[in-house]
Amino acid sequence: MAKSKIEDLVTELAVPIVENAGMELVDVEYVKEGAHWYLRVFIDKPQGVSLDDCQMIAQRLDPLLDEKDPIPHEYMLEVSSPGLDRPLKKPADFARYAGRKVKVSTYAPIDGKKEFIGELKGLIDNEVVIGICGTDKALPLDKVSSVRLEIEF
Missing domain, CATH: 3.30.300.70 (RimP-like superfamily, N-terminal)
Known part of the structure; x- marks a missing residue:
């Protein structure tokens, strides 16, 4: 980022x-x-x-x-406009959109994956925390290339 x-x-x-x-x-x-x-x-x-x-x-x-x-x-x-799938960049964005579905992309694979989709918990201790199937996943901010709102229909 x-x-x-x-x-x-x-x-x-x-x-x-x-x-x-x-x-x-x-x-x-x-x-x-x-x-x-x-x-x-x-x-x-x-x-x-x-x-x-x-x-x-x-x-x-x-x-x-x-x-x-x-x-x-x-x-x-x-x-x-940033569009419906707007990027989350600032700490305030992570607080404002907590509870929403997001797509997190990383520079390099983490646990074999470069994309994670889940419910945004927030930006906590310099980590993007998302809930995936009932488990929280913490992704170090310096390893994250982008966080975007996921469009839900």
Whole structure:
């Protein structure tokens, strides 16, 4: 769950803009896909994010990015909702979504597996704790690559 320097800087720039608009910054992602670079900013709010919300945040963040110029080449800025399977990144996320079903992915196999699905118990002593078939499984946070809400139908 490590971040790049660019993602950290963009996070610093975006947090005040997003919070002043009454929203939460969920994540910042800077990735290369094919020949193109993308800077993705994921925002959320309790009643859900609209296209107007995304456009407003992009319009406020874009000039600040141009001024600070943290990315030395061309890229696409995308602002969107994290979706129903939103990632859990901050300690507050783990508390807020305790009791929900999550999918935990690890960098390397733990007990022969790299993916675990279960009920989130929380982030306890730097471990992601989930309940699987009545047994709690503690996964060290430094071994976890991602934790996402699992969509239930």
